[in-house]
Amino acid sequence: MIVLSKRLNIIFDRIEKCGVFADVGCDHGYIAYKMLEEGKCDRAIITDISAKCLKKADNLLKTRFAGKYEAIVADGLKGAPYADEVLIAGMGGEVIRDILYGVDHLPERLVLQPMKNPEKVRRAVVEKGYFVERDYTFKAGKFYDLIVAVKGRDEYSEEEYSFGRDNIREKGDAFIEQISNKIEKLKRARKTAAEENREDIEKRLCVLEEILK
Numbered sequence: 001m002i003v004l005s006k007r008l009n010i011i012f013d014r015i016e017k018c019g020v021f022a023d024v025g026c027d028h029g030y031i032a033y034k035m036l037e038e039g040k041c042d043r044a045i046i047t048d049i050s051a052k053c054l055k056k057a058d059n060l061l062k063t064r065f066a067g068k069y070e071a072i073v074a075d076g077l078k079g080a081p082y083a084d085e086v087l088i089a090g091m092g093g094e095v096i097r098d099i100l101y102g103v104d105h106l107p108e109r110l111v112l113q114p115m116k117n118p119e120k121v122r123r124a125v126v127e128k129g130y131f132v133e134r135d136y137t138f139k140a141g142k143f144y145d146l147i148v149a150v151k152g153r154d155e156y157s158e159e160e161y162s163f164g165r166d167n168i169r170e171k172g173d174a175f176i177e178q179i180s181n182k183i184e185k186l187k188r189a190r191k192t193a194a195e196e197n198r199e200d201i202e203k204r205l206c207v208l209e210e211i212l213k
């Protein structure tokens, strides 16, 4: 039995039962293993741009799940054209955005966990014709953004693109803590900032303080 880290567990819970599940950039392969172990998918596709990383996942899955999965070295979604549900986690937001723009055929449902630049992922998801089901920050040691989307139409405000829609609506504990940390950091920076940088710091502080109101 695989015991997932807190981050992976939170991600795993957001993936729905499906026919074909794909983990793009799977590296260790833990999520695909758990999906098959719990019968949350009929088949899995594990892909990675690095053959070395994919080998780790393949080694993990092959004894127990031979015949239930495919391991494909590929850039982004090119290796998983027929997946119903796709996870792309642990990469930068720009990489995830480029993966979404890199193919014509996109899956019905996406679970995305960018390590930075989540706003770029939100824009790509909405522009590529998805409705965003969940878009929030969670804490698992560090802060992470999680974006879950299904095919459909959606509209985001600039504030929602910047901060995440459910963060704005719900103001969850992790989001409040993350923004409060940023505010404290900016206040410390303000004390020693050169005159020409102060205006920028004030503006950023103002935006963050407004968000928490």
Ligand SMILES: C[S@@+](CC[C@H](N)C(=O)[O-])C[C@H]1O[C@@H](n2cnc3c(N)ncnc32)[C@H](O)[C@@H]1O
Pocket (backbone or CB within 6 Å): 024, 025, 026, 027, 028, 047, 048, 049, 050, 053, 074, 075, 076, 077, 088, 089, 090, 091, 095, 099
């Ligand atoms: C930090 S690991 C994250 C592994 C796992 N998804 C997780 O969240 O724990 C990032 C993985 O993405 C892979 N990767 C980076 N760019 C990729 C791309 N364009 N297509 C497929 N895999 C990619 C890397 O080779 C690496 O194995």
